[in-house]
Amino acid sequence: MTSDTTEMTLARTLQPQEVASVLARVAEVRPRVQCLTNTVAQNITANMLLAFGAIPSMAIHVDEVAAMAEGAGAILINIGTINAESELAIPKLLEVARDRGKPLVFDPVFVELSPLRRHIAGQVLRLPDILVRGNATEMAALSFDLAAAKGVTRVTTGKVDRIESSAVSFAVAHGHPLMTRVTGIGCAAGALIAACCAVEANKAVAAAAALTAYGIAGEIAAERCRGPGSFEVELIDAVAAMDAATLAARMGTGR
Ligand SMILES: Nc1ncnc2c1ncn2[C@@H]1O[C@H](COP(=O)(O)OP(=O)(O)OP(=O)(O)O)[C@@H](O)[C@H]1O
Numbered sequence: 001m002t003s004d005t006t007e008m009t010l011a012r013t014l015q016p017q018e019v020a021s022v023l024a025r026v027a028e029v030r031p032r033v034q035c036l037t038n039t040v041a042q043n044i045t046a047n048m049l050l051a052f053g054a055i056p057s058m059a060i061h062v063d064e065v066a067a068m069a070e071g072a073g074a075i076l077i078n079i080g081t082i083n084a085e086s087e088l089a090i091p092k093l094l095e096v097a098r099d100r101g102k103p104l105v106f107d108p109v110f111v112e113l114s115p116l117r118r119h120i121a122g123q124v125l126r127l128p129d130i131l132v133r134g135n136a137t138e139m140a141a142l143s144f145d146l147a148a149a150k151g152v153t154r155v156t157t158g159k160v161d162r163i164e165s166s167a168v169s170f171a172v173a174h175g176h177p178l179m180t181r182v183t184g185i186g187c188a189a190g191a192l193i194a195a196c197c198a199v200e201a202n203k204a205v206a207a208a209a210a211l212t213a214y215g216i217a218g219e220i221a222a223e224r225c226r227g228p229g230s231f232e233v234e235l236i237d238a239v240a241a242m243d244a245a246t247l248a249a250r251m252g253t254g255r
């Protein structure tokens with residue numbers, strides 16, 4: 001409890017104009033995010049990136065992922081439905097991220113459940129300066145590896161999102177419980193964070209901006225939907241409609 005309170009006290013919240021600035025750069029640059037992601041979340045991830053003003057590319061073939069990643073603004077690796085081929089594609093993406101200095105977001109889906117996932121996570125975490133986005137269970141399962149990783153930015157999503165780098169920490173208290181009732185909403189969050197990392201060098205700021213906008217979109221979608229099915233549709237619409245005025249109005253309410 002004490003450490004949680006301390007963390008709460010030290011964590012910053014972005015100002016509305018800081019979030020708007022990152023979103024404006026995404027809209028202007030339209031970064032492409034090369035996503036090696038799971039088969040469940042591919043569609044929602046691609047649609048959420050488009051709604052956000054970014055460009056999705058969802059290539060998975062082991063012999064082309066490197067070429068696809070070369071010109072991308074950021075790379076996402078999500079191990080949700082890892083298979084024998086995508087396992088081989090991961091080192092190719094890590095090489096491009098390293099050689100070209102591209103931002104890399106890693107989503108360690110269900111890493112607590114299988115030795116293979118843990119092994120792959122260990123490989124990915126050897127690359128310095130990556131961003132890892134997972135839910136509380138996944139991030140807890142990786143706590144030792146994360147503590148040893150060089151320059152890592154840790155993003156733990158949930159009711160309150162916690163973003164931590166060696167230099168700074170942010171808390172984002174936006175969102176809605178319906179965000180846990182549609183599969184792939186967390187996976188898509190990783191892609192939006194990657195899009196922001198393509199235009200904002202400070203990865204913690206990029207993640208806080210993406211999750212603030214996403215959480216506020218979740219609150220708006222919850223007001224408009226009839227249940228989880230229409231929530232997904234409304235969330236995509238609310239992400240697409242997000243603007244500086246909405247951010248200022250919703251972030252000023254002192255939630
Ligand atoms: N109880 C909650 N209240 C408000 N927002 C939430 C809540 N739980 C999660 N969120 C939001 O939902 C989004 C997804 O986070 P979550 O931790 O549920 O991902 P996940 O478990 O990896 O999901 P998935 O694997 O199904 O894609 C984040 O933007 C987070 O802020």
Ligand SMILES: Cc1ncsc1CCO
Nearest residue numbers: 038040080081109183184
């Ligand atoms: C349900 C599910 N199973 C593997 S990946 C995935 C999507 C949420 O992470």
Ligand SMILES: [Mg+2]
Nearest residue numbers: 109135186187
């Ligand atoms: Mg997940």
